């Protein structure tokens with residue numbers, strides 16, 4: 001019997017700050033829990049395609065034991081809607097952009113990432129691009145809380 005693998009795609013605008021951090025956070029949690037997941041991230045804009053994550057994002061991840069230096073940005077593709085069972089976006093602009101690309105046959109309905117975190121439903125992961133190290137620390141804390149909640153959910157816990 002084929003091994004059922006759950007697939008998760010994180011989407012932000014540039015795919016160099018928030019969604020690579022979310023990807024790294026879920027990879028870290030999944031490795032710790034022994035969860036077999038397909039995890040990727042993409043941007044609604046392709047401006048930074050091929051680039052490594054922003055150095056400030058790499059730095060905050062590394063401070064938390066997570067190496068995301070090998071990730072490369074890419075734009076969201078139409079086939080992502082078939083390939084991924086779960087699509088989580090960072091803010092309402094992402095949600096509108098992703099919905100505008102979504103085919104009727106999409107496997108996943110995109111949702112805000114912080115909808116996963118009790119008490120943070122409906123909140124956005126703010127764009128840290130124009131911010132400072134402290135903003136990236138907050139992003140890391142938010143995506144980590146969401147990754148922990150998602151991993152528990154995918155393990156079958158409430």
Ligand code: 4NP
Pocket residue numbers: 012013014015016017018019047127128129
């Ligand atoms: P991200 O942050 O969407 O979290 O990757 C941004 C990265 C780049 C830009 C905006 C947001 N930009 O304008 O180039």
